[in-house]
Amino acid sequence: MNSQIQELSKPKGEIVMLTWLSQNIGTIIVLLVVVLIVAAIVKSMRRDKKNGKSSCGGNCAACRGGCMHAQK
Template sequence: MLSWIMGNLATILISAVLVLAVCLIIVKMVKDRKQGKSSCGCDCGSCGACCHGKKEI
């Protein structure tokens, strides 16, 4: 078991860093969402939601 871990140490470390980065991004997105911030850069608190409604043809 130890030899397998040592043989794959680089892959394990890189995977751990990537998982950590994804988790931090998700936490930041949830935190921003709770504060009313949007990923588009606009303030959804003052948005009239005209761009989110049904489009008329």
């Protein structure tokens, strides 16, 4: 009977949310890791571009207007 009283005192939304979180914790952790990896890649790419580094192969014809070689 005591457990029934405790269950009634908790809001139902809280129980549903905790159940959902416990069922999906693995997916949430993987999502956070992927987001952190993507953020690190974007940060690295922005830093490289700011420092003048690029992955350009030197083929300005295939560059579609963003070629740095034509400006030098």
